[in-house]
Amino acid sequence: MNTVLVTGASAGFGEAICRKLIADGYKVIGAARREDKLKSLATELGDNFLPLQFDVTQKDAVDNILATLPIGFQQIDILINNAGLALGIEPAYEADYTDWETMVQTNIIGMMHLTRTILPGMVERNFGYIINLGSIAGTYPYRGGNVYGATKAFVKQFSANLRTDLFGKKIRVTNVEPGLCGGTEFSNVRFHGDNAKANDVYKNVQYITAEDIANTISWLVNTPPHMNVNSIEIMPIAQAPAGLNVSKEM
Template identity: 60%
Template sequence: MKIALVTGATAGFGLAICKTLISAGYKVIGTGRRAERLSALQAELGEHFLPLAFDVSNLQQTEQALNNRPNEWKNVDLLVNNAGLALGLEPAHQAELSDWYQMIDTNIKGLVSVTRLILPEMVARNSGHIINLGSIAGNYPYPGGNVYGGTKAFIKQFSLNLRADLAGTAIRVSNVEPGLCGGTEFSNVRFKGDDEKAAKLYENVQYVSPEDIANIVLWLNQQPPHVNINRIEVMPTAQTFSPLAVNRELVIK
């Protein structure tokens, strides 16, 4: 039975990924900051789910939790680096610096910390798969995306560079890059609890769901061991690419 480690398991993508993997016969270690949600999830999913409550942006907590797993949960076959967030949509000169730091601490430092702690185990066994949750924000700029997009661009390049470092091993690395996804807390967090503002983003749109992303994660891991999907970009059919904007009234003297 494969063991998966899923960060950010208490809501959205992470929650759906945990449920999908367990339904497919995996054992899952789910991490998150909200211990009460993890406990409820354990009660729902049973003995094949191990909750670990810690904040990936806190290195001491992360090391303590991951280095003290029970022996029967030591051999992680699949690491899903899902924990992450966006804060604010203001232009760069108006953004809160604390928001920028929090996105960097979680989306970049948290992801690389978990990866660095788990990867040596995979290398020692010459087996494993790391799936990172990126975003189309790391591929295409948009107003207000500034640091959030920068963190996701980092994840894309980090994933590719991991592949380069792991040349000659059987370890796979994939980056999943979603577009507009609903049914998560993503926009509610970005707009700092303004649920009405968040809901408007998804009005009259058949968006990608957490279950869609979970199915993609499962599919990636269930490909034959000699097949590595480097990147997979997914949007709802309703979303596509905007034309490059030109401001015809701007005069620079």
Template identity: 55%
Template sequence: MSHLKDKTVMVTGASSGFGLACAKAFAQKGCKVIAAARRKERLQDLKEELKQELGEDRVFVLPLDVTSEEQVDSMFNAIPEEFSDIDILVNNAGLALGLEPAHQADLTDWNRMVDTNIKGLYLMTRKVLPGMVERKSGHVINIGSIAGTYAYPGGNAYGATKAFVKQFSRNLRADLLGTQVRVTNIEPGLAETEFSLVRFHGNQEKADNIYKGTNPLTADDIAESVLWAAEQPQHVNINSIELMPTSQTWAALAIDKVLG
């Protein structure tokens, strides 16, 4: 039996993609799961699906916009007592919007990425962390991206937000020394979820072209990495996991050749 059994896990962005896969994976390991996201109907579907599969109700649905400081501050009032001591926080809520060069990018897209990928992540962390420190037990798992390390055209603000996730995770580790609270940053490469559909504002053709001819990572691949990091013995902290599909690697440095 996994030592994760009966631990309480909160997953943000749990209505689709990585978050949905993580919520399922932890529930299947016997965890109590707080599934948080804006789309309540999808969360309810997840709750019913797992109840039928597992024969018991292990999911608490929490409609939540992580960018709202007011909602994050008040969220614990909605959580039942049996779910209130959060052992593992999976900061998954995030998105990319647009692929235009910086001088053509939509500032609305930039602002939304900063609000979700940065502000939402630190608001949730700051809310949950004091309880973990007090209990001298806990694990913060942040979903970053290889975009936080490797630049690519059009990645401008998105890559910068994921660089924040990388450095914030490292600084959390420094702050939490001696508390027994662990921190992990998961950094996926090309993965097929609703990610590109959101990035291109619902343009299915554009989204499909990103994955055409590739064999990308799946949401389940990412959930397995998250679960593996969480299942390590208490004295082991997985600082980061960087994973790409075999069909993806680093690009050559770009050079603009000006011919006279």
């Protein structure tokens, strides 16, 4: 039975991915900062689920916790770097600089920590799979997406470069790039708890759901080992990169 580590397991995509992969028969380690959320997920998912409280930005703490995993969960075969966030939607000249730093620390540095710690074991065993949660924001610019989109562009290029470093090894890498997805805490976090603003984002739009993403991840991990999906971009039908715009009133 393969073991999967999912970061950002206390909400949204991560929580749905844990549920789906447990149902698929995997052992799952779910990590996040909020212990209460992880504990209630553990109660629901049973003995094949291990809740792990850590902050991906704290490398030493993460390394210590991963070095002392309980028997049965020590060999991580699949790493899903999902923990991440967007903060703010202001243009670059008005954005909160600490928000920028938090996004870089979480989306880039956090993913680097987990990957650098877990990848050597995969290489030793010549077996493994890393799935990173990128975003369409890493490809298509949008107003206020400044640093968030740039962190996801990093995730995209890092994923591609991992494939290159792992050439000739039986370790797979995929960058999953979702578009507008509702039913998670993503926008509540982005708007610093202003739930009315967050809800507005999804009003009158059929968005993709966390379950859609979990089903995609389940499909990916169950594809045959000789096959590598380098990247997969997913949008709701209601969203499209709808061409260049011209402002008439400048």
